[in-house]
Amino acid sequence: MKFNTSKYNSHWEDKKLSELGSFNRGKSKHRPRNDPALFDGGEHPLVQTGEVKGADLFIDKHGATYNDFGLSQSKLWPKDTLCITIAANIAETALLRYPMCFPDSIVGFLADKEESSELFMHYVFTYIRRSIQSSASGSIQDNINIEYLTGLIFKIPKKNYQDKIVGILSALDKKIALNNKINAELEAMAKLIYDYWFVQFDFPDANGRPYKSSGGKMVYNEALKREIPDGWSLMPLEGIVDVISDTVTPSDICSKTAYIGLEHIPRKTIVLSDWETAEKVDSNKSKCKKMDILFGKIRPYFHKVGICFVDGITSTDTIVLRAKEEELQGIALQTVFTEHFVESATNSSTGTKMPRANWTVLKNYKIPIPPNELLCKYQSLFDDVVAKIEVSIYQNKELSELRDWLLPMLMNGQVTVKNSKKKINQK
Numbered sequence: 001m002k003f004n005t006s007k008y009n010s011h012w013e014d015k016k017l018s019e020l021g022s023f024n025r026g027k028s029k030h031r032p033r034n035d036p037a038l039f040d041g042g043e044h045p046l047v048q049t050g051e052v053k054g055a056d057l058f059i060d061k062h063g064a065t066y067n068d069f070g071l072s073q074s075k076l077w078p079k080d081t082l083c084i085t086i087a088a089n090i091a092e093t094a095l096l097r098y099p100m101c102f103p104d105s106i107v108g109f110l111a112d113k114e115e116s117s118e119l120f121m122h123y124v125f126t127y128i129r130r131s132i133q134s135s136a137s138g139s140i141q142d143n144i145n146i147e148y149l150t151g152l153i154f155k156i157p158k159k160n161y162q163d164k165i166v167g168i169l170s171a172l173d174k175k176i177a178l179n180n181k182i183n184a185e186l187e188a189m190a191k192l193i194y195d196y197w198f199v200q201f202d203f204p205d206a207n208g209r210p211y212k213s214s215g216g217k218m219v220y221n222e223a224l225k226r227e228i229p230d231g232w233s234l235m236p237l238e239g240i241v242d243v244i245s246d247t248v249t250p251s252d253i254c255s256k257t258a259y260i261g262l263e264h265i266p267r268k269t270i271v272l273s274d275w276e277t278a279e280k281v282d283s284n285k286s287k288c289k290k291m292d293i294l295f296g297k298i299r300p301y302f303h304k305v306g307i308c309f310v311d312g313i314t315s316t317d318t319i320v321l322r323a324k325e326e327e328l329q330g331i332a333l334q335t336v337f338t339e340h341f342v343e344s345a346t347n348s349s350t351g352t353k354m355p356r357a358n359w360t361v362l363k364n365y366k367i368p369i370p371p372n373e374l375l376c377k378y379q380s381l382f383d384d385v386v387a388k389i390e391v392s393i394y395q396n397k398e399l400s401e402l403r404d405w406l407l408p409m410l411m412n413g414q415v416t417v418k419n420s421k422k423k424i425n426q427k
Contacts (some may be wrong), residue, residue, distance in 0.1 A: 002153045010415030012157045017124070018150035020116035021109055022082075025146055028103035029073040038070035040263045045100040046070070049085045050069045052106060055094035056177035057122070057170065059083065066101055071425045082109040082118040084125060086144045091132040107146055111313060120162040123169055124154055127411045157413075164417040165410045172403040179392040187270045190385045193378065196332040201229050203374055217287040221368075227262065236334065238363035239330040244320040246287035248313050250274050253278050256310030262290065262296050265304040265318070268337050271305040278313055284314040286320055293321040293333050295345075299355040300353045302345040305336050307386070309393065319359060327375050330382030 002014060019025070030038055042065035044380035051059060066074060076099050085107040087093045087289065095118055102108070111117045125132075132144065197203035201218070202210035202223070211229060223234055259278035266272075271292070278285075288294065288308045296304030297319045304318075307329075314320060321336070323329040335341055341362075348362055349355035369375070406424070409415035415426045 001244070002155060003131060004155050004408075005181075005410045006412040006414065009155050009157070011414065012155040014153055015156045016150065017121070017152045017154060019112075020156065021111035021118075023107050023109050023150050025086075025104045026077070026102035026106045026108060027073065027075045028101075030070070033103065037065060038073070039067055040067055042067035042070055044068075044071045044074075044076060045098070046074070047083065047096070047100045047106070049088045049092070049105050052083045052085050052094050053089040054094040056079060056180055057094060057173040058097040058177065059094045059100070060097040062100060071101065074103075076101055077108050077409050078110075081117050082111075082121050083107075084109060084149065086146070086149070090144060091125055091129040093122045093129075093275075095119070095122065096170045103177070107149060111417060115167060116156070116162055119166045119170055123166065123411070126153070127156075127407055142352060155412075161417070166409065168417060169403055172399050172406075176396045176399050177401075183271075183273075183389045183392050186385045186389055190330070190382055191269060191334065191337070193381060194330070197374070197378060198331065198334070198368065199338075203370070221314055223366055224368070225336050229370070231371055233369050234285060235369045236363060237332075237365040237367060239324075239366065240369075241293070241321040241323055243359055243363075244286070244288065244292065244322050248285045248287055252287065252313065258310040259285070259314070260294060260308060260312060260318075261315045262298070262304060262317050263299055265296060265301075265306050267295055267303045269306040269307075270311050270333065271389045271393060273396065274311060275312065282315060286318070287317055288312060288314045288320050289322070291323070291329060293323075293336060295319045295321060295336055295357075297345075297357040299346060299349050299357075302342045302357060305333070307333060309390070319357065327372070327379040330379045331367070331369075331375065335365075341365060425426050 044066040045062040048066040201212040216228040257278040345357040348358040
């Protein structure tokens with residue numbers, strides 16, 4: 001099967017993907033794979049299938065590190081290796097930003113520089129991913145093997161033209177990645193300020209100095225079993241947010257209705273940037289509005305928290321929270337972010353097969369509330385962060401749509417790239 005045959009690219013060569021470079025499986029020989037002996041004191045980066053799927057274009061972070069013993073039963077791949085997942089998340093791809101190890105559920109591709117590039121192969125797999133996933137769907141483990149990958153046939157243009165295709169698509173992906181990096185930094189700033197002001201109580205005092213560290217008066221709160229700043233009050237969660245239980249009827253759903261499920265809510269993100277249309281969603285859902293807080297209410301999804309960015313509908317597996325006042329939005333979200341709140345949700349959960357957070361318990365979760373002036377000051381900072389992220393999110397959606405529109409037409413030759421400033425022509 002040739003995935004990209006068309007009348008526009010008949011002059012391109014038919015090639016097996018193995019002719020463009022070398023494919024080799026990662027290594028993780030030791031069992032069990034989570035043996036602490038592989039990781040204790042480790043400094044050699046290890047990337048897993050989930051991190052490949054979660055990357056933009058490049059994998060620039062890792063969650064685990066092998067020690068020398070771990071490395072000895074694995075392999076360190078060079079920077080720019082293309083990672084291709086063959087189990088769990090099938091045919092997901094991203095390039096290593098720096099040398100890393102990966103297990104045998106990932107295949108590494110290194111291009112023959114005379115024939116192709118790792119980036120071009122990334123876009124080949126982006127183009128054929130759904131076909132590969134469909135062919136693997138229904139197998140016992142939903143996976144593929146390296147022989148399958150190397151035997152795939154694709155119509156391939158000359159190397160210099162591949163580079164032009166890559167130039168167009170990677171420019172879009174790199175801008176998306178840059179926007180995501182800026183958004184992550186903005187979120188980190190908002191969380192850091194919250195931690196300083198509302199957890200460590202080092203908000204600016206009347207002289208602009210950190211309150212608690214500068215000797216600001218603290219008073220013991222019996223309910224919290226700790227000190228809080230003098231003049232602060234204590235309020236239950238239900239005092240700053242309402243639980244929204246608006247049910248959805250068929251008339252509420254149209255082709256443009258946004259749907260946000262648990263799968264769209266990443267772990268602790270200020271603004272949710274991903275959603276889909278609800279045209280195929282049944283009516284057993286809940287309504288949500290822009291700036292509502294969505295909280296995954298099924299264990300172990302209590303870390304899935306974020307602000308809804310559009311009016312739409314959401315899964316009944318989320319709790320929809322709406323700030324009672326605009327100035328409470330930031331502190332409400334950051335409260336639900338905290339590990340202590342997640343722990344409270346876990347302890348409150350009921351049920352056996354799918355334990356769910358118990359709102360009748362969580363509504364009494366106690367929150368230290370500052371004087372209104374400080375609350376409004378934080379909300380102003382929070383609103384500024386959200387506004388900047390909003391611009392990037394919608395820009396990324398436009399860039400993604402353009403990339404996804406261009407990709408198949410570039411790969412089947414329907415759109416061509418001119419030599420001058422990478423202009424494109426549609427045939």
